[in-house]
Amino acid sequence: MLISGGKRGLKGAxxxxxxxxxxFVLPFFRKTRFLTLAMHEAEITxxxxxRQGIVLTVRAVIAFKVGNDNESIVNAGQRFLSEQxxxxVLTGRIFSGxxxxxxxxxxxxxxxxxxxxxxxEVLATSKTEMGKIGLIVDSFQIQSIDxxxxxxxxxxxxxxKAAVQRQAKIAEAQAAQxxxxxxxxxxxxxxxxxxQTAVVRASYQSEVDRAQAEAAQAGPLAQANSQREVLAARTELAERAAQLRQQELVAEVVKPAEAEAERIKTLALAEAERTKIQAEAAASYDRVALDQLLIDQLPQIVKEAATGLSRANVNVLNGADGLGEIAAGLVGQGLTILDTVKQNLHGTDGANGTPPEAPASAPTPAPQPRRSDDGPVPLA
Known part of the structure; x- marks a missing residue:
């Protein structure tokens, strides 16, 4: 907003x-006018x-506006306030020159x-002139040169173009290559x-075929395994039955036979022991009977000895004592004979049943009756 009348503006404007x-502007005393600060555009052809004398037609576009500072506004207002x-037009002419x-x-x-x-370069040379009239240029673009x-x-x-075409062809050839x-x-x-797909497919097909073959064999294999298990179970059952039968046979035959053999053995041992005891008892009885027989025969033996003595011519010097001594000698002789007979009859070698050896010393002979011409009989 530009206010004229009354007090002047900056630097005498x-x-x-x-x-x-x-x-606030007093009417009738002040006059108010406006200057746009918007962007403007100018086209030049x-x-x-x-320098070579070649004529060129150049088209360009200029973007400009009034400066925002008071000096630029004052300069632009003094030149373009009435005809903005x-x-x-002026900007185009400046840039064209x-x-x-x-x-x-x-x-x-x-x-x-x-x-x-x-x-x-065009923008730099025009900047000074544009500043003098209060305008600033934002951009200058050359659109075409003909x-x-x-x-x-x-x-x-x-x-x-040829190089470009050659490069294009080369590039095209390289691109084609x-x-x-x-x-x-x-x-x-x-x-x-x-x-690889075929290999993988073949591998998959091989696996599928192998799986199918395994599946096809699974039934017979399973049946064979089942039959084998059944046979194994039957075999085990037969073995158990055989073991059971063996145990039954042992219980029914062997054990009773062993028991019977043990019983017979025991009975035989008992019978042998009984026979042995009976034999020993019988032997003992025979010895007793023999001893009794000998004892019963002893008086006869003494008697026979006495008979022999009666035929002898014996003088008894010491009376009754001498006679008793003779009798005692006869009895002792009889006892010695009795012992000898008992040993010959009953005594045997335990190893071979032979009679025992004769005693180392002969039995003491009974005293012989003295004759009348042997002298007197000593007194006991």
């Missing part, structure tokens, strides 16, 4: 500047001659290849994949 807020559309000047110092090759450099019918740019571009190699690699990979 004919108006005061108000931006970003309102202001200029025929320029290069003239800012676009500087564009022709800079293109005239450059070659077509430089302009075409260094377009950004051209725009930067040489008309001369064909210079076209001829200039042919080597590059790479594509072919990639296709071959893909085919190899596909073949390898198919081979």
């Amino acid at each position: 004919p108006f005061r500047v108000v931006t970003g807020h309102g202001k 200029e025929s320029c001659v290069t 559309h003239q800012m676009t 500087h564009l022709r000047s800079i293109i005239g110092s450059m070659t077509v090759e430089e302009i075409v290849t260094e377009r950004q450099k051209l725009a930067t 040489d008309g019918d001369t064909g210079y740019i076209e001829a200039m571009s042919r080597p590059h 790479a594509a072919a190699e990639a296709q071959q690699e893909a085919n190899r990979n596909q073949a390898e994949y198919e081979r």
Whole structure:
């Protein structure tokens, strides 16, 4: 907002500047006008001659606006406040002059290849003039460069086109080769994949066939295993039955036979012991009977001895005592004979049943009766 009348503005400007807020203005005494601070756009199309004398048609676009500072606003207001559309016209003219000047110092090759450099130089040379009128440029862009019918740019571009085409063909050939190699690699990979797939499929099929064969054999194998188990069970049952029968036979035959043999043996031993006892008893009885017989015969033996003595011519010197001694001698002789007979009859060798050997010393002979011519009989 530009307020004119009354007090002057900055540096003697004919108006005061108000931006970003309102202001109280006395009517009839002050005049208020507005200057836009929005962005403006200007397009230029200029025929320029290069340093080589080649005419080029250049199209460009300029983006500009009034500066935000009070000095720029005052400068722009003094020039464009009444006719603000003239800012676009004046800006176009300024940039057109500087564009022709800079293109005239450059070659077509430089302009075409260094377009950004051209725009930067034009913008730098125009900045000072634009600041004097209160405008600032945000951007300057060259849209197109055309040489008309001369064909210079076209001829200039042919080597590059040829190189580009050559590079394009090379790149295309390389791309085709790479594509072919990639296709071959893909085919190899596909073949390898198919081979691996076939191997895996064959392995799976082999496993399936083996599983099916095992499944087909499972029934007979299971039946054979079952029959084998049944036979094993029957064999074990038969062995147990045989063992049981053997135990029964042992219990029914062997044990009774052993018991009977033991009984017979015991009875035989008992009978032998009884016979032995009876034999011993009988032997003892015979000895007793023999002894009794000998004892019974002893008087007869003594008698016979006495008979013999009566026939002898015996003189008894010591009377009754001498006679008793003779009798005692006869009796002792009889007893000795009795013992000898008993030993011959009863005494045997335990080993071979032979009679025992004769005693080491002969029995003492009975005293002989003395005759009358032997002298007197000694007294006992």
